Amino acid sequence: MALSETLFQVWDEWEIRALLLLSLSLQAILTTLGSVRKHSKSTLIRLFVWSAYMSADTVASVALGILARSIGGAEPGNNDKKKNSSNSIQLLWTPFLILHLGGPDTITAYSLEDNELWPRHFLGIVVQIGLAMYVALKSWRHSQLKYIAVPVILTGVIKYVEKGFVLMISGTKALRNFLLSDPEPGRDYPEDVRKKKSDPNFVPSPLRPCVSSQGYSGYPDDSLSQAFYLYNRLSYLYLDLILSYSERQDCHSMICNKSSEEAFELVEGEAFCTMNYIQK
Numbered sequence: 001m002a003l004s005e006t007l008f009q010v011w012d013e014w015e016i017r018a019l020l021l022l023s024l025s026l027q028a029i030l031t032t033l034g035s036v037r038k039h040s041k042s043t044l045i046r047l048f049v050w051s052a053y054m055s056a057d058t059v060a061s062v063a064l065g066i067l068a069r070s071i072g073g074a075e076p077g078n079n080d081k082k083k084n085s086s087n088s089i090q091l092l093w094t095p096f097l098i099l100h101l102g103g104p105d106t107i108t109a110y111s112l113e114d115n116e117l118w119p120r121h122f123l124g125i126v127v128q129i130g131l132a133m134y135v136a137l138k139s140w141r142h143s144q145l146k147y148i149a150v151p152v153i154l155t156g157v158i159k160y161v162e163k164g165f166v167l168m169i170s171g172t173k174a175l176r177n178f179l180l181s182d183p184e185p186g187r188d189y190p191e192d193v194r195k196k197k198s199d200p201n202f203v204p205s206p207l208r209p210c211v212s213s214q215g216y217s218g219y220p221d222d223s224l225s226q227a228f229y230l231y232n233r234l235s236y237l238y239l240d241l242i243l244s245y246s247e248r249q250d251c252h253s254m255i256c257n258k259s260s261e262e263a264f265e266l267v268e269g270e271a272f273c274t275m276n277y278i279q280k
Contacts, residue, residue: 064098
Protein backbone atom coordinates (compact mmCIF):
# COMPACT_ATOMS: atom_id res chain seq x y z
CA MET A 1 0.00 0.00 0.00
CA ALA A 2 2.86 2.35 0.77
CA LEU A 3 4.38 1.69 -2.65
CA SER A 4 1.18 2.56 -4.48
CA GLU A 5 0.79 5.74 -2.45
CA THR A 6 4.36 6.67 -3.29
CA LEU A 7 3.75 6.07 -7.00
CA PHE A 8 0.59 8.18 -6.94
CA GLN A 9 2.45 10.93 -5.14
CA VAL A 10 5.26 10.87 -7.69
CA TRP A 11 2.77 10.90 -10.56
CA ASP A 12 0.81 13.81 -9.07
CA GLU A 13 4.04 15.76 -8.86
CA TRP A 14 5.38 14.86 -12.32
CA GLU A 15 2.26 14.40 -14.48
CA ILE A 16 2.24 17.95 -15.86
CA ARG A 17 6.00 17.81 -16.52
CA ALA A 18 5.63 14.45 -18.29
CA LEU A 19 2.81 15.80 -20.49
CA LEU A 20 4.82 18.91 -21.34
CA LEU A 21 7.80 16.79 -22.39
CA LEU A 22 5.51 14.52 -24.43
CA SER A 23 3.91 17.51 -26.13
CA LEU A 24 7.35 18.96 -26.90
CA SER A 25 8.47 15.61 -28.35
CA LEU A 26 5.41 15.46 -30.62
CA GLN A 27 6.12 18.99 -31.85
CA ALA A 28 9.73 17.99 -32.59
CA ILE A 29 8.51 15.04 -34.68
CA LEU A 30 6.11 17.26 -36.64
CA THR A 31 8.79 19.90 -37.17
CA THR A 32 11.44 17.50 -38.47
CA LEU A 33 9.24 15.06 -40.40
CA GLY A 34 6.22 17.19 -41.31
CA SER A 35 7.54 18.16 -44.73
CA VAL A 36 9.48 14.93 -45.31
CA ARG A 37 6.32 12.80 -45.46
CA LYS A 38 5.18 14.59 -48.65
CA HIS A 39 7.92 13.03 -50.77
CA SER A 40 8.89 10.01 -48.70
CA LYS A 41 7.59 6.49 -49.34
CA SER A 42 8.60 5.24 -45.90
CA THR A 43 5.61 3.81 -44.05
CA LEU A 44 7.42 4.32 -40.74
CA ILE A 45 7.83 8.07 -41.31
CA ARG A 46 4.19 8.44 -42.33
CA LEU A 47 3.12 6.47 -39.26
CA PHE A 48 5.22 8.69 -36.96
CA VAL A 49 3.86 11.89 -38.52
CA TRP A 50 0.26 10.67 -38.50
CA SER A 51 0.49 9.53 -34.86
CA ALA A 52 2.13 12.79 -33.77
CA TYR A 53 -0.40 14.88 -35.71
CA MET A 54 -3.39 13.04 -34.21
CA SER A 55 -1.96 13.16 -30.65
CA ALA A 56 -0.40 16.63 -30.46
CA ASP A 57 -3.58 18.66 -29.89
CA THR A 58 -5.00 16.12 -27.44
CA VAL A 59 -1.85 16.02 -25.29
CA ALA A 60 -1.57 19.83 -25.20
CA SER A 61 -5.27 20.17 -24.32
CA VAL A 62 -5.01 17.60 -21.52
CA ALA A 63 -1.92 19.33 -20.12
CA LEU A 64 -3.72 22.67 -20.20
CA GLY A 65 -6.69 21.16 -18.37
CA ILE A 66 -4.44 19.68 -15.67
CA LEU A 67 -2.80 23.09 -15.23
CA ALA A 68 -6.22 24.66 -14.71
CA ARG A 69 -7.23 21.93 -12.24
CA SER A 70 -4.04 21.98 -10.20
CA ILE A 71 -3.66 25.72 -9.97
CA GLY A 72 -3.07 26.68 -6.38
CA GLY A 73 -4.77 29.30 -4.39
CA ALA A 74 -1.68 30.64 -2.74
CA GLU A 75 -2.16 33.86 -0.87
CA PRO A 76 0.43 36.53 -0.07
CA GLY A 77 0.67 35.30 3.52
CA ASN A 78 1.04 31.69 2.55
CA ASN A 79 4.42 30.27 3.55
CA ASP A 80 4.16 27.24 1.26
CA LYS A 81 7.15 28.08 -0.95
CA LYS A 82 6.70 24.95 -3.04
CA LYS A 83 3.14 25.89 -4.01
CA ASN A 84 4.10 29.50 -4.67
CA SER A 85 6.94 28.35 -6.90
CA SER A 86 4.57 26.01 -8.75
CA ASN A 87 2.10 28.83 -9.37
CA SER A 88 4.94 30.99 -10.65
CA ILE A 89 6.10 28.47 -13.26
CA GLN A 90 2.57 27.57 -14.37
CA LEU A 91 2.16 30.98 -15.95
CA LEU A 92 5.13 30.26 -18.21
CA TRP A 93 3.98 26.74 -19.12
CA THR A 94 0.58 27.95 -20.33
CA PRO A 95 1.69 30.02 -23.38
CA PHE A 96 4.02 27.25 -24.53
CA LEU A 97 1.04 24.89 -24.60
CA ILE A 98 -0.86 27.43 -26.72
CA LEU A 99 2.16 27.51 -29.05
CA HIS A 100 2.00 23.72 -29.26
CA LEU A 101 -1.70 23.89 -30.14
CA GLY A 102 -0.80 26.25 -32.98
CA GLY A 103 1.51 23.57 -34.37
CA PRO A 104 4.73 23.92 -36.39
CA ASP A 105 4.97 25.60 -39.79
CA THR A 106 5.94 22.34 -41.51
CA ILE A 107 2.44 20.84 -41.24
CA THR A 108 -0.93 22.52 -40.79
CA ALA A 109 -3.20 19.69 -41.95
CA TYR A 110 -2.28 16.07 -42.64
CA SER A 111 -4.78 15.72 -45.50
CA LEU A 112 -7.04 17.96 -47.56
CA GLU A 113 -10.09 16.68 -45.66
CA ASP A 114 -8.68 18.20 -42.46
CA ASN A 115 -9.10 21.68 -43.95
CA GLU A 116 -12.87 21.20 -43.94
CA LEU A 117 -12.82 20.95 -40.12
CA TRP A 118 -11.88 24.61 -39.63
CA PRO A 119 -15.16 25.49 -37.79
CA ARG A 120 -14.33 22.90 -35.13
CA HIS A 121 -10.81 24.32 -34.91
CA PHE A 122 -12.15 27.85 -34.30
CA LEU A 123 -14.37 26.50 -31.53
CA GLY A 124 -11.27 24.90 -30.00
CA ILE A 125 -9.48 28.24 -30.25
CA VAL A 126 -12.17 29.95 -28.16
CA VAL A 127 -12.21 27.19 -25.52
CA GLN A 128 -8.45 26.65 -25.22
CA ILE A 129 -7.50 30.33 -25.23
CA GLY A 130 -10.20 31.00 -22.64
CA LEU A 131 -8.80 28.21 -20.47
CA ALA A 132 -5.26 29.56 -20.93
CA MET A 133 -6.38 33.04 -19.88
CA TYR A 134 -8.00 31.54 -16.78
CA VAL A 135 -4.75 29.81 -15.79
CA ALA A 136 -2.74 32.97 -16.52
CA LEU A 137 -5.00 35.22 -14.45
CA LYS A 138 -5.06 32.80 -11.51
CA SER A 139 -1.25 32.60 -11.53
CA TRP A 140 -0.59 36.25 -12.36
CA ARG A 141 -0.53 37.70 -8.87
CA HIS A 142 1.89 35.15 -7.45
CA SER A 143 4.17 34.67 -10.48
CA GLN A 144 7.58 36.28 -10.78
CA LEU A 145 7.68 35.47 -14.51
CA LYS A 146 4.55 37.35 -15.57
CA TYR A 147 6.36 39.97 -17.66
CA ILE A 148 8.32 37.27 -19.48
CA ALA A 149 5.14 35.31 -20.15
CA VAL A 150 3.23 38.18 -21.82
CA PRO A 151 5.06 38.12 -25.22
CA VAL A 152 4.96 34.32 -25.25
CA ILE A 153 1.20 34.37 -24.62
CA LEU A 154 0.67 36.85 -27.46
CA THR A 155 2.82 34.78 -29.79
CA GLY A 156 0.93 31.60 -28.90
CA VAL A 157 -2.49 33.20 -29.46
CA ILE A 158 -1.39 34.63 -32.84
CA LYS A 159 0.03 31.26 -33.88
CA TYR A 160 -3.12 29.38 -32.85
CA VAL A 161 -5.46 31.81 -34.64
CA GLU A 162 -3.19 31.75 -37.71
CA LYS A 163 -3.57 27.99 -37.95
CA GLY A 164 -7.35 28.27 -37.93
CA PHE A 165 -7.27 31.00 -40.58
CA VAL A 166 -5.02 28.92 -42.84
CA LEU A 167 -7.37 25.94 -42.50
CA MET A 168 -10.32 28.16 -43.40
CA ILE A 169 -8.80 29.66 -46.56
CA SER A 170 -7.46 26.25 -47.65
CA GLY A 171 -10.89 24.64 -47.62
CA THR A 172 -12.48 23.48 -50.86
CA LYS A 173 -15.22 26.12 -50.76
CA ALA A 174 -12.77 28.99 -50.22
CA LEU A 175 -10.49 27.81 -53.04
CA ARG A 176 -13.44 27.42 -55.37
CA ASN A 177 -14.60 30.97 -54.69
CA PHE A 178 -11.05 32.19 -55.30
CA LEU A 179 -10.55 30.35 -58.60
CA LEU A 180 -14.06 30.46 -60.01
CA SER A 181 -14.20 32.71 -63.06
CA ASP A 182 -17.19 34.54 -64.49
CA PRO A 183 -19.74 32.24 -66.16
CA GLU A 184 -19.09 31.87 -69.87
CA PRO A 185 -21.05 29.00 -71.47
CA GLY A 186 -19.82 29.72 -74.97
CA ARG A 187 -22.04 29.54 -78.05
CA ASP A 188 -25.75 29.08 -77.46
CA TYR A 189 -26.41 26.23 -79.92
CA PRO A 190 -30.20 25.96 -79.26
CA GLU A 191 -30.53 29.68 -80.00
CA ASP A 192 -28.53 29.25 -83.23
CA VAL A 193 -30.88 26.43 -84.29
CA ARG A 194 -33.97 28.54 -83.64
CA LYS A 195 -32.51 31.48 -85.61
CA LYS A 196 -31.58 29.14 -88.45
CA LYS A 197 -35.17 27.82 -88.64
CA SER A 198 -36.67 31.32 -88.69
CA ASP A 199 -34.06 32.72 -91.07
CA PRO A 200 -32.55 30.32 -93.65
CA ASN A 201 -29.83 32.87 -94.41
CA PHE A 202 -28.65 33.02 -90.81
CA VAL A 203 -24.94 32.18 -90.44
CA PRO A 204 -23.66 31.34 -86.91
CA SER A 205 -20.60 33.18 -85.74
CA PRO A 206 -17.48 31.06 -86.35
CA LEU A 207 -15.60 29.43 -83.50
CA ARG A 208 -12.50 31.22 -82.40
CA PRO A 209 -9.65 29.95 -84.57
CA CYS A 210 -6.68 28.14 -83.16
CA VAL A 211 -4.33 31.09 -82.69
CA SER A 212 -2.09 32.32 -79.91
CA SER A 213 -3.68 32.23 -76.47
CA GLN A 214 -5.46 35.44 -75.49
CA GLY A 215 -4.90 34.82 -71.77
CA TYR A 216 -1.18 34.09 -72.08
CA SER A 217 1.15 37.08 -72.19
CA GLY A 218 4.54 35.33 -72.18
CA TYR A 219 6.85 34.28 -74.98
CA PRO A 220 5.44 31.69 -77.42
CA ASP A 221 8.58 29.53 -77.16
CA ASP A 222 8.82 29.64 -73.34
CA SER A 223 7.51 26.16 -72.53
CA LEU A 224 7.98 26.51 -68.76
CA SER A 225 5.96 29.74 -68.64
CA GLN A 226 3.25 28.15 -70.77
CA ALA A 227 3.28 25.08 -68.51
CA PHE A 228 2.73 27.25 -65.46
CA TYR A 229 -0.20 28.96 -67.20
CA LEU A 230 -1.73 25.57 -68.02
CA TYR A 231 -1.11 24.37 -64.46
CA ASN A 232 -3.20 27.26 -63.14
CA ARG A 233 -6.04 26.12 -65.40
CA LEU A 234 -5.52 22.52 -64.28
CA SER A 235 -6.01 23.51 -60.63
CA TYR A 236 -9.69 24.07 -61.45
CA LEU A 237 -10.11 20.35 -62.04
CA TYR A 238 -8.67 19.52 -58.60
CA LEU A 239 -11.68 21.29 -57.07
CA ASP A 240 -14.32 19.71 -59.36
CA LEU A 241 -14.71 22.91 -61.38
CA ILE A 242 -14.92 23.19 -65.15
CA LEU A 243 -13.17 25.59 -67.48
CA SER A 244 -15.12 28.25 -69.28
CA TYR A 245 -15.37 28.23 -73.06
CA SER A 246 -12.62 30.84 -73.55
CA GLU A 247 -10.34 29.05 -71.06
CA ARG A 248 -10.74 25.77 -72.93
CA GLN A 249 -9.96 27.56 -76.17
CA ASP A 250 -6.91 29.22 -74.59
CA CYS A 251 -5.52 25.87 -73.42
CA HIS A 252 -6.22 24.26 -76.78
CA SER A 253 -4.62 27.09 -78.75
CA MET A 254 -1.37 26.76 -76.80
CA ILE A 255 -0.83 23.15 -77.82
CA CYS A 256 -2.63 22.62 -81.13
CA ASN A 257 0.18 23.98 -83.33
CA LYS A 258 3.04 22.30 -81.47
CA SER A 259 4.92 19.23 -82.60
CA SER A 260 4.68 16.05 -80.56
CA GLU A 261 8.08 16.72 -78.99
CA GLU A 262 7.14 20.27 -78.00
CA ALA A 263 3.77 19.10 -76.66
CA PHE A 264 5.39 16.50 -74.41
CA GLU A 265 7.91 19.09 -73.23
CA LEU A 266 4.98 21.32 -72.27
CA VAL A 267 3.29 18.47 -70.39
CA GLU A 268 6.56 17.72 -68.60
CA GLY A 269 6.79 21.33 -67.41
CA GLU A 270 3.17 21.21 -66.23
CA ALA A 271 3.89 18.02 -64.28
CA PHE A 272 6.93 19.74 -62.73
CA CYS A 273 4.75 22.64 -61.53
CA THR A 274 2.24 20.17 -60.07
CA MET A 275 4.88 18.18 -58.18
CA ASN A 276 6.48 21.39 -56.90
CA TYR A 277 3.10 22.44 -55.48
CA ILE A 278 2.48 19.04 -53.85
CA GLN A 279 5.87 19.04 -52.11
CA LYS A 280 5.41 22.50 -50.55
